[in-house]
Amino acid sequence: MTTRRRKQNKKWMLLKLGLFIYLIAGVFTIIWFRTEVVSLEYELGELNRQKTGFIREQRLIMAERASFYSVKNIEETAVKVLGMSPPERKNIYYVERTEGAVPYKVSLNKP
Amino acid sequence: MKGKRKKEEWAGNLWDEGFSGHKVQKSRKRAAILISFIGFCFFAISIRLFDLMLLQHEALANRANRQYLRTKTLKPQRGVIWDRNLRELAINVEVDSLYAVPSEVSSIEALSSGLAPVINVSYNKLVSAISAKKDKDFIWVMRKMDEETSHNVTALKEREKFKGIDFVTETKRFYPKGQTAAHILGFTNIDNKGISGLELQYDEYMRGTEKKVFMGKDARGKSLAPGIEDELAGSSMILTIDEGLQYIVERELSQAMSDWEAAAAVAIMIRPSTGEILAMANMPTYDPNLPGESVNDNKRNRAITDMYEPGSTLKAVLSSVAYEEGVVSLNQMFDVSRGFIVVGGKPIKDVHRNGVLSFQDVIKKSSNVGAVQIGMKLGKERYYSYLKKFGFGDRTGIDMPGEVSGILRSPARWSGTSIGAISIGQEIGVTPLQLVRAYSAIANGGLLMKPYVVSEIISDTGESIKRNTPVAAERVMSARTAKVITDILKGVTETGGTGKNAEVAGNLVAGKTGTAQKIDPNTGLYSKNKFISSFVGFAPADDPELALIVVVYEPKGATYGGVVAAPVFRRIVENAFAYLNIPMEKNENHIMLVDNSR
Numbered sequence: 001m002t003t004r005r006r007k008q009n010k011k012w013m014l015l016k017l018g019l020f021i022y023l024i025a026g027v028f029t030i031i032w033f034r035t036e037v038v039s040l041e042y043e044l045g046e047l048n049r050q051k052t053g054f055i056r057e058q059r060l061i062m063a064e065r066a067s068f069y070s071v072k073n074i075e076e077t078a079v080k081v082l083g084m085s086p087p088e089r090k091n092i093y094y095v096e097r098t099e100g101a102v103p104y105k106v107s108l109n110k111p
Numbered sequence: 112m113k114g115k116r117k118k119e120e121w122a123g124n125l126w127d128e129g130f131s132g133h134k135v136q137k138s139r140k141r142a143a144i145l146i147s148f149i150g151f152c153f154f155a156i157s158i159r160l161f162d163l164m165l166l167q168h169e170a171l172a173n174r175a176n177r178q179y180l181r182t183k184t185l186k187p188q189r190g191v192i193w194d195r196n197l198r199e200l201a202i203n204v205e206v207d208s209l210y211a212v213p214s215e216v217s218s219i220e221a222l223s224s225g226l227a228p229v230i231n232v233s234y235n236k237l238v239s240a241i242s243a244k245k246d247k248d249f250i251w252v253m254r255k256m257d258e259e260t261s262h263n264v265t266a267l268k269e270r271e272k273f274k275g276i277d278f279v280t281e282t283k284r285f286y287p288k289g290q291t292a293a294h295i296l297g298f299t300n301i302d303n304k305g306i307s308g309l310e311l312q313y314d315e316y317m318r319g320t321e322k323k324v325f326m327g328k329d330a331r332g333k334s335l336a337p338g339i340e341d342e343l344a345g346s347s348m349i350l351t352i353d354e355g356l357q358y359i360v361e362r363e364l365s366q367a368m369s370d371w372e373a374a375a376a377v378a379i380m381i382r383p384s385t386g387e388i389l390a391m392a393n394m395p396t397y398d399p400n401l402p403g404e405s406v407n408d409n410k411r412n413r414a415i416t417d418m419y420e421p422g423s424t425l426k427a428v429l430s431s432v433a434y435e436e437g438v439v440s441l442n443q444m445f446d447v448s449r450g451f452i453v454v455g456g457k458p459i460k461d462v463h464r465n466g467v468l469s470f471q472d473v474i475k476k477s478s479n480v481g482a483v484q485i486g487m488k489l490g491k492e493r494y495y496s497y498l499k500k501f502g503f504g505d506r507t508g509i510d511m512p513g514e515v516s517g518i519l520r521s522p523a524r525w526s527g528t529s530i531g532a533i534s535i536g537q538e539i540g541v542t543p544l545q546l547v548r549a550y551s552a553i554a555n556g557g558l559l560m561k562p563y564v565v566s567e568i569i570s571d572t573g574e575s576i577k578r579n580t581p582v583a584a585e586r587v588m589s590a591r592t593a594k595v596i597t598d599i600l601k602g603v604t605e606t607g608g609t610g611k612n613a614e615v616a617g618n619l620v621a622g623k624t625g626t627a628q629k630i631d632p633n634t635g636l637y638s639k640n641k642f643i644s645s646f647v648g649f650a651p652a653d654d655p656e657l658a659l660i661v662v663v664y665e666p667k668g669a670t671y672g673g674v675v676a677a678p679v680f681r682r683i684v685e686n687a688f689a690y691l692n693i694p695m696e697k698n699e700n701h702i703m704l705v706d707n708s709r
Contacts, residue, residue: 041327055342056205056280060258066199066287071358089617089689 180325187319187343187571188282189303189310192296194354195389195566201296201310201399204285207261207278209252213245216275225271229263230256252276254301255283284310286399292357294412295350295391295511295564298399306402307410309348309564312512316568316576319345344571351387351566356380359686360390364661367679368394371666377413377543378661378683383551383649385581386560388509389657415507415514418540419662423477423609423672424625424647425536427600428549429485430474432497435592438488443470447480455527459483459535475602477609477624479535486534491522494533500587501549502559503541509562510579517541536627543645547660549587550647553596554621554655557588597621601652604677612677613646615684617695621655622648622680624672629665641665644675650684656693659683 067073078084163171192201209230216222223237230253237252244250256264261278268276284299297308305314322343364376373394380390393413397405411417433439446467451460461480465472473481486494498504504519518540520529525538532538544562552559561582568577588596600621603610609624625645628637644666649658661676661683669675687693 038329052280059202059204062199063202063204063285063287066202067289069198070288070291071355072288072291072362075358086686087689089685089695092689092694094692094694 176325179327181328183324183326185322185324185343186282186303187321187345189284189299190317190319190345190347190569190571192309192317193347193349194292194352194357195350195387196353196355197349198354199287200292200350200352200354201284201286203282205280206255206257206283207264208254208281209256209261209264209276209278211241211250211252212248212275212277213241213250214248214275216241216273219245221271222273222276225267225273226252226264226276229267230260255281288354289400290396290398291354291361292352292391293396293399294393294410294414295352295357295388296399297512298402307512308399308412309350309511312510313346313348313565313568316346317348319343319571346571346576347569348565349567349569351382351389351564352391353389355690356687357390357392359690360683361392361394361396363679363683363686364392364394366682367661367663367675371663371668371675373663373667373675374665375413376661376663376679377417378659378679379414379543379547380657380659380683380687381547381551381562383554383560383655383658386548386551386562387566387581388562388564391564412511412513414543415509415511416542418515418517418542419629419643419664420537420539420627421541421546421645422536422625422627422643423479423482424546424623424645425539425541426474426477426482426534427553427596427623428498428501429482429489429494429534430470430599431553431588431592431596432494433485433489434470434595435497435588436489436493439470439485441470441595444468445470445473445478445481445484447473447478447484450480452480452483452531454483454487454531455529457528457531459531471599471602474599474623475605475608477603482534483531486530491525491530491533494530495519495522495525497587498533498539500559500585501552502545502584503539503549507542507544507548507562508584509544510565514544515542517545536625543660543662546645546647547658550622550649550660551658552587553593553600554649554658555593556590557586557593558583559585559587597652600648604648609671609673610646610648610677612673613648613680613684615650615681615688618650618684618688618693619652619696620648620650620681620684621652622646622650622677624677626670626672642670644670644672646672646676646680648680650688651693651696656691657684657687 075086079086188203189201191199191203194200211222213219219238219241223234223241226232227234227237232253240252241250253260264276265278267273282303284303286293286296286298293308295308297310297312298306299310300306303318305311305317310317320343360378360380364378367373368376376394378390378392379388381388391412391414393411395409397409402410430439444467447461448464448466450464451458453459459479461478463476465476465478465481468476468478468481470485472478473485498519504517506514506516520538525533529538548559548562561584563579563582565577566579567575570576598621600623601619602608603623604614604620605611610620610622613620613622613624623646625643625647627643627645628639629641629643630636631638631641643662643664645660645662647658647660649655659680661679663675663679666675
């Protein structure tokens with residue numbers, strides 16, 4: 001076998017080896033990507049479940065808030081807990097702010 | 112030639128290497144068989160591939176998807192219902208529902224004995240329910256349980272290591288204001304389908320449409336991320352109802368029920384200029400969160416489903432028609448001194464003896480005899496045509512289910528006494544809504560408006576799908592007539608009028624009392640001890656913000672509308688005006704100046 005032939009064979013071998021490594025690396029990269037995607041999907045699924053749980057909790061809190069804010073509850077709290085009483089209409093004065101340096105006009109008329 | 116020579120060379124070579132001609136022949140045969148076999152195999156594979164990849168493509172792709180993908184049906188949340196100030200009246204919460212896979216349950220008896228006391232179901236019932244579907248893969252055990260029960264079941268499941276039971280999250284309709292506006296909102300069934308009220312009327316809008324999504328699953332069936340973020344929801348609604356006014360009306364109605372030990376009570380508050388329903392209340396009521404715990408009678412929206420004889424409250428309609436037609440004038444006098452009038456051979460009496468009354472006083476003092484005289488002057492044909500124009504005998508078209516049209520017979524079917532009876536609000540069946548709408552027309556300068564409860568429907572993306580705007584159904588009288596009748600109705604709540612108890616401090620009220628006898632279902636005659644007391648009117652009389660009707664069924668201790676219903680009207684209007692910041696018109700001398708120095 002001539003030296004030239006041997007060199008050619010060596011080149012060919014190196015090329016084959018390179019191709020083989022490239023192929024293996026490619027396969028592993030694809031598998032790695034796929035694994036990463038799947039694990040991200042798991043993670044996303046878990047986050048979604050957490051999100052659903054938080055949304056559920058948020059809805060419950062909002063429902064509770066809506067119940068607390070009912071006019072009935074507010075009146076009961078104001079009267080029974082805070083000792084307030086509904087204002088008598090005759091005691092309600094509407095303050096109208098007039099233009100310029102004139103006194104406020106206070107009347108029973110709504111501004 | 113060239114090919115033949117090559118073959119000969121190849122044969123010669125074989126000969127040289129020791130092959131005999133016979134052997135070559137044999138090898139050629141073998142090669143041909145092998146090639147044919149391989150070719151056939153390729154052909155068979157091609158056929159099979161053609162079959163799999165083209166002919167069975169769809170079925171196999173679906174099968175593969177079933178193995179890898181999980182189909183999940185996303186159920187939309189029902190739309191939210193808000194009042195006119197965007198306070199939530201109906202929302203959704205997520206709750207747990209318990210299901211069992213009977214084929215995976217190791218011991219039905221053990222599971223049932225543990226579970227029954229926690230979910231408050233009898234042991235026998237639970238055993239028979241699970242045993243009946245032993246081979247099935249799914250059975251509901253308890254749907255939409257409360258938080259506490261759900262926690263208890265979870266704890267029990269972990270403690271006892273029960274297999275074959277699990278939870279699924281479902282959406283439940285929740286009415287945060289409890290009984291408030293229960294008859295307007297209605298309620299839904301276990302599958303979130305509207306059953307009554309607006310939930311039923313607008314079910315198509317609010318329930319939304321289901322959507323199927325696919326998500327990957329692993330070998331253990333564990334779901335991967337669905338890849339979707341959106342939550343489905345139906346359309347939401349903004350009502351014309353004001354929660355504050357609704358509460359005031361319900362509170363006062365409840366008080367009246369208790370004060371008069373009444374069988375039922377109804378009140379409707381409407382904005383005369385638009386036809387918007389501001390409040391609509393019925394007593395007794397129910398909690399839409401627990402509809403199963405109330406009797407059906409309590410769930411009926413009497414405001415639109417029940418008709419009654421309006422009694423004297425119809426006299427305002429009669430007088431407006433008579434004035435509009437010019438058959439009476441303001442100065443006209445009516446002799447009612449006999450205290451009765453005979454119509455069709457039957458006497459119609461006044462409750463109190465009066466002398467000679469003006470047209471205004473006939474209404475102010477609610478004289479039956481005077482009203483009959485007006486009715487007879489008007490004539491049945493004209494009166495009937497106006498009653499139809501006012502909307503009696505027809506549905507108002509309100510956007511709520513179950514409305515009845517009431518009863519208004521055509522003049523051909525009127526008896527000799529009918530003109531007298533209908534003039535005083537008998538022999539006619541009206542709903543509270545029809546009557547308050549008629550009074551709203553007087554308050555609105557003669558324009559009869561179509562009542563409505565839903566102001567706007569908004570899609571889940573926030574777009575307006577439907578918007579209800581005020582619709583004038585009919586002009587039932589001129590603005591001048593409306594003004595005259597308003598002035599007459601103001602007199603009803605002044606000294607000497609039957610509705611003095613409806614007078615609101617600081618504001619003028621126009622209205623009319625009504626007391627009607629109920630018909631005894633056993634005898635078919637008017638009952639002597641069952642009455643319907645009512646008051647209907649509007650305020651402030653000269654610039655009406657609201658019209659209101661209060662109807663109290665079968666009050667005990669008193670019967671007159673002026674005694675039973677008028678005070679309820681007053682309390683509701685006073686509170687409503689304070690809530691709405693409507694100032695007192697009277698006492699303007701209280702205007703004060705305050706020093707502005709700072």
